[in-house]
Amino acid sequence: xxxxxxxxxxxxxxxxxxxxxxxxxxxxxxxxxxxxxxxxxxxxxxxxxxxxxxxxxxxxxxxxxxxxxxxxxxxxxxxxxxxxxxxxxxxxxxxxxxxxxxxxxxxxxxxxxxxxxxxxxxxxxxxxxxxxxxxxxxxxxxxxxxxxxxxxxxxxxxxxxxxxxxxxxxxxxxxxxxxxxxxxxxxxxxxxxxxxxxxxxxxxxxxxxxxxxxxxxxxxxxxxxxxxxxxxxxxxxxxxxxxxxxxxxxxxxxxxxxxxxxxxxxxxxxxxxxxxxxxxxxxxxxxxxxxxxxxxxxxxxxxxxxxxxxxxxxxxxxxxxxxxxxxxxx
Amino acid sequence: xxxxxxxxxxxxxxxxxxxxxxxxxxxxxxxxxxxxxxxxxxxxxxxxxxxxxxxxxxxxxxxxxxxxxxxxxxxxxxxxxxxxxxxxxxxxxxxxxxxxxxxxxxxxxxxxxxxxxxxxxxxxxxxxxxxxxxxxxxxxxxxxxxxxxxxxxxxxxxxxxxxxxxxxxxxxxxxxxxxxxxxxxxxxxxxxxxxxxxxxxxxxxxxxxxxxxxxxxxxxxxxxxxxxxxxxxxxxxxxxxxxxxxxxxxxxxxxxxxxxxxxxxxxxxxxxxxxxxxxxxxxxxxxxxxxxxxxxxxxxxxxxxxxxxxxxxxxxxxxxxxxxxxxxxxxxx
Numbered sequence: 001x002x003x004x005x006x007x008x009x010x011x012x013x014x015x016x017x018x019x020x021x022x023x024x025x026x027x028x029x030x031x032x033x034x035x036x037x038x039x040x041x042x043x044x045x046x047x048x049x050x051x052x053x054x055x056x057x058x059x060x061x062x063x064x065x066x067x068x069x070x071x072x073x074x075x076x077x078x079x080x081x082x083x084x085x086x087x088x089x090x091x092x093x094x095x096x097x098x099x100x101x102x103x104x105x106x107x108x109x110x111x112x113x114x115x116x117x118x119x120x121x122x123x124x125x126x127x128x129x130x131x132x133x134x135x136x137x138x139x140x141x142x143x144x145x146x147x148x149x150x151x152x153x154x155x156x157x158x159x160x161x162x163x164x165x166x167x168x169x170x171x172x173x174x175x176x177x178x179x180x181x182x183x184x185x186x187x188x189x190x191x192x193x194x195x196x197x198x199x200x201x202x203x204x205x206x207x208x209x210x211x212x213x214x215x216x217x218x219x220x221x222x223x224x225x226x227x228x229x230x231x232x233x234x235x236x237x238x239x240x241x242x243x244x245x246x247x248x249x250x251x252x253x254x255x256x257x258x259x260x261x262x263x264x265x266x267x268x269x270x271x272x273x274x275x276x277x278x279x280x281x282x283x284x285x286x287x288x289x290x291x292x293x294x295x296x297x298x299x300x301x302x303x304x305x306x307x308x309x310x311x312x313x314x315x316x317x318x319x320x321x322x323x324x325x326x327x328x329x330x
Numbered sequence: 331x332x333x334x335x336x337x338x339x340x341x342x343x344x345x346x347x348x349x350x351x352x353x354x355x356x357x358x359x360x361x362x363x364x365x366x367x368x369x370x371x372x373x374x375x376x377x378x379x380x381x382x383x384x385x386x387x388x389x390x391x392x393x394x395x396x397x398x399x400x401x402x403x404x405x406x407x408x409x410x411x412x413x414x415x416x417x418x419x420x421x422x423x424x425x426x427x428x429x430x431x432x433x434x435x436x437x438x439x440x441x442x443x444x445x446x447x448x449x450x451x452x453x454x455x456x457x458x459x460x461x462x463x464x465x466x467x468x469x470x471x472x473x474x475x476x477x478x479x480x481x482x483x484x485x486x487x488x489x490x491x492x493x494x495x496x497x498x499x500x501x502x503x504x505x506x507x508x509x510x511x512x513x514x515x516x517x518x519x520x521x522x523x524x525x526x527x528x529x530x531x532x533x534x535x536x537x538x539x540x541x542x543x544x545x546x547x548x549x550x551x552x553x554x555x556x557x558x559x560x561x562x563x564x565x566x567x568x569x570x571x572x573x574x575x576x577x578x579x580x581x582x583x584x585x586x587x588x589x590x591x592x593x594x595x596x597x598x599x600x601x602x603x604x605x606x607x608x609x610x611x612x613x614x615x616x617x618x619x620x621x622x623x624x625x626x627x628x629x630x631x632x633x634x635x636x637x638x639x640x641x642x643x644x645x646x647x648x649x650x651x652x653x654x655x656x657x658x659x660x661x662x663x
Contacts, residue, residue, distance in 0.1 A: 028476075054476065060506070065465050065499025072469015072483075075454060076404060078476070095496075099459050100466065106660045108447030108455065109438045113663035145661055168663035 004185035010043050012154035012186045013119075013175065016161035017044070017081065019190065021051055024079060027165055030057045030070050031083030040085055041121060041180055063092035067118070071101045074116040079165060087122035087174065088134045101170045102145030116171070117164045123176035123214055123264060124296070124311055129303035135213070135265040135296070137174050141241045141274070147195055148241040150174040152216035154184045156239055159193030167195060176214040176264070198245035200252065204234035206326045207258040209318070210249055210275055211235060215262040221315035222322060229319075231326050241271055249275070250282040257288040258325050264312055267295025289325050294318060345562070346555070349622040353631070355397055355554050356617060359389040359610045360632060362413045364639045365422060369412065369429060369443075372643070373589045378429060382443045385413040387552075387584035390609035391516050392417040394557025395484055398565055404452045404470035404483040406463030409444055410516075410583075411456030414486050419451040422639065426646035434649040438656050460521075461487055461494035464513070468500045471509035471574075480569040482510040490521030492535055501576070505542040508573035512564050513539065515576070516551060518583040523595055539576025551579030552607040555616075582607070 007015065021027045029047060031039075035058035038045035048056040059066035063084060070080040084090050090097070101114045122135040141148050149164060149171060151157040157175060164171035201216055202223050211219035216237045223233040234252050238244055253259045259279050261272040272293035280291050297311045347355065366384045373382055385392070388410070396405065396417035407414035415425055420436075428435025429443045436446050444458040454466045467485035474481035491497055492515060504511055517535060519526055532538070539546030545567070550556040557579055564575035582604035586593035617623040623631075 057507075060499075060502060062499035062502065065468075065496055065503060068462075068465025068496065069469040069472060069500065069503060072406070072454065072466035073472045074469070075466065076470040076473035078469075078473050095459060095462065096465065100457075100462060103445075104447070104455070105663045107437050107441040107445040108449065108660075109436065109440070110660045110663070111436070111447050111449035112454070115663065147662070 005188060006183050007154050007186040008180065009154045009157050009175070009182045010041065010180040012158040013043060013161050014045065014047070015186070016158045016165070017047060018050065020162055020165040021047070021055065026077060027079045027081065028055045028057060028073070029081045029083070030059055030066060032059055032061055032085050034058060034083055039083075041177055043121075043180065044083070063089055064096060067093040068096040068100065070116055071096055071104070071114055074114045075104065075112045079115045081117040081119060081165060084118060084120040086132045087120045087136055088131050090118075090120060090136055090139070097140070097146075097170070098143050102143050105169060106145060113168045114170045115168045117161070117173055118170065119173040119175060121177040122174050123178045124301055124308060125178040127303050127305060127308055130300035133301040135174070135176075137172070137241060138265050138270045140172050141271055145170070146242060147171045148174070149195060149239060150213045150241060151193075151239055152179065152213055152237050154182060154186045155191070156193055156199070156237070158186055159191045160195065160239065162190070162192045163195050166192070171195065174213065179214055193239065196240045196243040196245055198236055198238045198240070198248040200234060200248070201237050202233070202235040204232035204256065206232045206256055207260065207322050208234045208236060208249075208252040208256045209260050209262060209322065210279070211237060211262040212241070212271065213264055215264050218313065218315050218318065219262055222318040225315060225319040226322055229323055231323055233322060238275070244275070244278065246278055246282065249279055253279050253283040254286040257286050259287070260292040260294060260318070260322055260325065262294045262313060262318060264296055266298050267293060268298045270295050289328070292321060292325060294321065347558070351397075352617060352622050355393055355558070356610070356613055356623070356628070357631060357635070358393045358397070358417055359554065359613065361422075361635050361638070362389045362392065362416050363610055364632075364635050365416060365426070366412055368639055368643055370589050372430070379431060380442055381588045382429065383410040383588045384585050385410045385583070387604065387608070388516055388518060388581045389413050390554035390557050390613070391514065391551045391579045391581055392486070394554045395512065395514055395561040397558060398561055399452070399482070399484065401450070401452050402481050404454055404467065404474070404481070406454040406467035406470070406483070406485045407456040408463055408487050408491070409456060409458055409460065410488065411446060411486075412443065415446050415448060415453055415456065418448065418453045420446070420448050420453065422642035423645040426642050427649050430646050431651060432646055432649035433652045433656065434646065439652045440656065461491035461496045463487065464491065464497055464500045467511055468504050468509055471504065471511035472507065474510055475507070482512065482565055482568040484512045484514055486514050486516060488521065489515060489517040489519065489526045489530070489535065491515070492526075492530055492538060493521075497538070501539065501542045501544060504574040505544050508571065510568035510571070511574045512561065512568065513574060513576045515578045517578050517580050520583060520587070522587045523591070535578045536576060544574050544576045546576040546578070549577050549579045551581030552609045552612065554609055554613050
């Protein structure tokens with residue numbers, strides 16, 4: 001059997017963009033430096049040459065206005081993929097996103113829809129400091145009317161980008177910029193991952209680790225460590241935060257009776273809390289221990305090389321926490 | 331107006347309306363006025379929850395501009411938007427139902443006066459966020475430009491939005507992308523309860539358009555023909571690929587910021603002077619002076635409108651409120 005084709009995460013998203021733009025002339029891209037420059041992470045390379053400036057639109061550094069224009073374009077027949085260069089900058093578009101895009105289908109009773117994708121690069125790494133390193137997905141999962149996805153693998157990134165573009169409402173696509181060079185198997189041709197479907201990335205029976213975005217890979221590394229200790233961890237990637245595939249998560253927790261939720265965003269009032277309480281509500285009688293939340297440190301993310309690595313949990317610590325949970329020491 | 335900036339005039343293709351068209355302009359302005367008087371009555375009678383913001387005094391701007399638009403030309407309104415909705419062709423009973431929170435309204439009665447959308451007539455919505463509709467109109471203009479069918483978009487906003495950063499961002503993009511759109515500032519002198527001069531820098535509001543190289547013009551917003559003439563030139567330029575125009579229509583809000591606001595912060599003499607410029611009375615006199623209408627045709631027309639509005643109110647009041655089942659629908663497309 002031939003080994004499956006591989007691609008990087010960056011290239012996988014690009015494949016979806018090329019393919020959806022070829023399929024549907026109403027798909028346009030908007031963002032800063034995404035045209036001739038090809039994107040600051042080379043994440044839109046080649047699209048401008050293929051589709052031209054009418055469909056790959058370089059915006060000025062005016063996130064609020066440009067995103068609002070994308071919303072208006074989405075209401076009138078376009079399917080914009082709008083890029084916010086760093087996830088930290090979603091703060092600049094919040095009014096247009098929260099008060100307009102998320103609510104227009106509801107407020108207009110379905111007269112207008114907003115088929116729009118907001119893609120943005122998040123995550124810690126490269127010493128970019130407090131204003132270029134945050135993962136603020138917890139802000140957006142709070143808003144009714146938005147769908148929020150956060151793929152962790154190249155295949156999921158390709159499939160969820162295609163699904164997001166085809167969705168008739170606003171979808172937020174969070175991509176961890178530290179995953180751009182990750183290479184893995186990617187299906188050829190048309191490939192769609194349904195929004196709202198979790199995936200079990202590793203099966204196990206002693207503890208369920210629900211991990212989000214880049215943390216999936218950390219959780220898989222921890223599961224390897226746990227296996228050496230004869231602890232069998234199941235790792236689940238929700239892939240979509242809204243809607244959340246509650247059934248898959250709960251089924252796993254009912255099987256293992258223990259759950260840990262891991263996310264790279266701030267821990268306080270974060271998505272780990274929502275997922276942990278959802279699991280506890282649905283599987284309380286099956287749980288042998290409290291659900292554990294692990295998140296990023298609740299501090300502005302420091303620039304210094306000595307401090308930046310301390311913000312995110314690591315695989316060793318996660319493995320220790322999981323082992324303690326399984327052995328009843330938590 | 332004291333400005334050292336160059337000014338341009340948008341009114342290149344002025345044409346007087348035919349008698350039939352002129353009567354339609356009058357009819358539409360009077361319809362808005364009567365509709366809003368009834369909204370005021372209903373609000374005072376406790377029939378309308380929340381807040382309503384009326385546009386009495388400003389009708390000439392909405393009607394002058396929208397009389398030149400087709401259904402596939404889009405507008406984005408603001409919080410003082412009943413006039414824009416009706417000028418763009420909204421069904422009065424459906425609009426009233428929305429204001430009353432009834433299920434036959436444009437948003438099933440869930441959205442209210444501040445959030446009225448009318449896709450069939452090309453209305454991207456009234457909005458509760460000052461300046462919030464400006465980029466939506468620009469987005470519609472972007473779509474129009476892509477389609478290449480000479481459609482245009484109009485953003486209506488008040489002088490309060492002159493100080494929103496969003497306006498500057500969108501003016502810039504509309505200019506660099508030559509979007510087929512009109513920025514129509516209804517300068518009624520007050521942002522909510524605060525006079526424009528207390529919170530607004532610069533020699534003249536049109537400088538905000540001129541500084542982006544956008545043709546900009548100050549218009550007598552109490553004169554429907556002046557508004558129409560300015561919009562005519564601006565729309566011709568937009569449809570011909572000449573890009574956006576910024577119009578500042580000087581007008582006056584006869585009432586307060588919302589029904590219930592006693593607006594005692596206004597200068598009495600000033601308010602009285604503006605009252606004398608009432609766009610509907612003024613245009614009615616013009617119709618008679620131009621032999622396009624007689625006093626009795628105007629009186630008859632007003633009577634018809636009274637009946638039309640009453641019928642719309644009756645229809646709206648008879649409609650049910652949204653049911654619990656309506657709470658969750660349309661959350662996602």
